[in-house]
Amino acid sequence: MLINEFLVLGAVLFCIGVYGVIARKNAVLVLMSIELILNSVNINLLAFDRLHGSNDGAVFALYIIAVAAAEVGVGLAMVLLIFRNRKTISLDDLSEMKG
Amino acid sequence: MLLASGVLATDIEVAQTVGFGIIAALMVAAALNVVLSKNVVHAALSLVMVMAGAAAQYLLLAAEFVAVTQVLVYIGAVMVLFLFGVMLTRAKLGKDTDLNNNKGWALGLPISVLLLGVMVYVLIDGFDDTRISGSGAGKIGSTANVLLSDRIFSSYALPFWALSFVLLAAVIGAIVLARKD
């Protein structure tokens, strides 16, 4: 099999995720798009792992899964907190950082 | 052109390529649904499909342990978290027209297409006909997992510890953030 099959699939998923991060307004959906991006990176890592025949890529993929789980936990906790304080999770309404 | 054994190898790979193609198409379709759907729950369920597809691809890449972890952690745990997130923030369960930015697509589309173009060009340029050696079947088995765990607990032991610390911090952080006082 061509390695490019996997790599291009990863690239496509990555860009779909990027589109989601930019275009979505709902915070939960943005987090989902980030998960898409992380998954595409994992596919890449495992493809390269297979190419080089070492286990390093798999190790990193596992670590990324763990970090992603932590990220979702904290991210959703933040979303809940925002929702509790402001009754909305629309990212358009969260612009205190405006310069 | 190819030697006999080479022909045999490509014969086997045809099945894999077809399988890959079907799963990849499903994944891309589901991923598009994640970012385009007007229904939050549908988006979440599409994400499940992408992740299940990714697990299948990991199996094609002979990384069965990562595939199992993917199913357990992502589909089992992370998705439940997402659904809870959807529920607790009282998002509309049906169609919701307020999910996208007003002009989000105008910004998102060019950027992601540009990114995709650059990446695909680089990939084709760099890995034109690089092949993944043989089929994954030979590597699947308990030895691969033994090697993987050896790797994690020897050369990558330090990141492993750091990671356990990150998880601890995340657990505490999530509790502190989300609890009601």
Add this chain to the structure above:
Amino acid sequence: MGWFLEHAWLIPVIPAVAFALIILFGKRMPRGGSEIGIASMLAALVLAAGAAYQWIDHVNASEGEEAHAVLTRWEWFRIGDLKVSIGAHIDGLAVVMLLLVAFISTLVQIYSTEYVRGDRRYTHFFASITLFSAGMLTMVLAPNMVQLLLGWEIMGLCSFLLIGHWWEERANSEAALKAFWTVRVGDMGLLVGIGMLLAIFHTLEIGEINEAAAAGDFDSKKLLMWAAVALFIACIGKSGQFPLHTWLPDAMAGPTPVSSLLHSSTMVVAGVFLVARLYPVFHIGLDMNIAGQHFNLIAVIGGITVLIAAGLAFVQNDIKKVLAYSTVSQLGYMMMGLGVGAWTAAVFHIFTHAFFKCALFLCAGSVAHTGSHHSFDMKKDMGGLRKKMPITFGVWIVSTVALCGIPFVSGFFSKDEIIDSAKHNDYKVFYIVGIVGAFMTTAYMTRATYLTFFGKSRGGAEHFEHELHHDHKESKDSPWQITVPLVILGVLALFSGYLNAAPFHWHWFEKWTESSIGLPLGEGSFAVPHPPEFSWAAAAPGLALVAAGFAISLLLCKAVFGSETSPLRGLTTRNPVLGAGHKFLVNKYYLDTLYEKIIVHGIAYPISKAAYWTNQHIIDGVVNGVGKGGRRTGDLVYKYIDQALVDGVVNGSGTTARGAGGALQPVQSGKVNMYGALLFGAAAVGGLVLVLVNT
């Protein structure tokens, strides 16, 4: 061998399990978990005593040859070829420390059941203090540097929890943080040192490191020196040596039993223990040769600490702070002893010091608990408690005498041998430091004793006197949970010194522990000299100074604090020279000021300021500048071109340029999507540029 020696690894495991039990079930127990803690410490004490007994047998059985350490090890984890073990390394030093820690912890926990009774975090207190002991026991047993580090850090964490036990008061939580961070500065040294030891000796096993160092089996002495320096920084932090001693007195913010445990047998002794444990590394590595003068850096730091801390003890009004500085000073003696080559004497001083310093702290706690309404201020709330709290007073006096080094009491045998060794091993300056330190010790302890137990009752103590009057009682001491540990410690403060009494040629302690030194005794380039023969003539100058210290201090105390109208009273406020000295001491030689104002502000403040400046001027400036520039271009365009040409065709150009300024405004929109778009857009453009450049 023997069951106890081979199963010594159980000793830290028991309190560690007890900690988990207290955390999980403590609140539901009838006594709030304290019974689990005390039971676990008693079990550890029994095991440690068994191990000590069998170790003595083991030493006697080895018939003049060096008694080998008993190693019980399991593989913990492996990194490449390096195997890291976990288990127990039992030898004379470890046995002494095990016994000491288990014993003192047991007594302190019994004492605490009364002292912190009714506290809102009673269960947590016992959980932390049990884990603390477990940490110290783990460290003491460590067969390799990684386990040692583990125990060391557990102690650091628990000391933070315990010092900040009453964190509702800001001062307490700040003291806890200060202790934690100061020790942390030192801990960096420990990490670096362990790494360097691994690089030099290719192993982390303490026994192997010691053997290799003693055999001269290393490539470069310079590298060994830096490793020893790094490790010694850790010891300085942990054991409160100059210049990192400033956290120790602030750590008095914790409950008194904690201070007592921290300052007698655990925490602060850990640094001294590390030097004793890796003695070959320190003895060889830190052996300096400057201007033809051989000396050991440890002795220098120890000697400075002895005097600096003793000086500070004079101006404290808080009884616990006097004891804290006294601890620092005594730790200085231990370091000095190790530095001058008196290994046995220094370790023996750890042993005797633990008993009498623990007793002193517990006495201070007893006074505050019963006699002075929870105040530790000697000048305001104490005085005249001698007859009202006879048991506490008795133990205090015995322990003070032991601390000062009066003959035939425990402190004398250990401290005198350190001083004597300094003289004998050509450290003349440190001999003088030693006897001057002894003089100062006597003087400040006399002052503290006078202020607490003699003279007129003041403040809280006066109140206590009225209560006694009301109840028609002569005296009222603390409850048995407090007095029983006090009496036990008092007895040990009197007699523990006889285990190694040089004047009587009793050298049991030396015999039991000397195999832990790791270096040959006697003559030789790296050898440790034999302890000198005791003679009363050699001890006489020190004893004379001790007597002088007592007499001078007593006279001064009587003159200053005895009467209201004394001309000496308030001398420091009237005499500018004395006043300046007093102020210098009260401000702790301005070291805290140096650390906080100059070092922390001097380093952290400019960094944060520079970062802020960069943010304000450069980053903001670029963004604003581009915006403003665009707008200005627009203005210029509008003013000259538009106005000059007055043409409908170019009418739009002004607004376009103005729009360019406005276009950069959304960069700082504060919207997450926008930031995401910028991030990925920049990545895409960056990628594109790279592709174009490379093709």
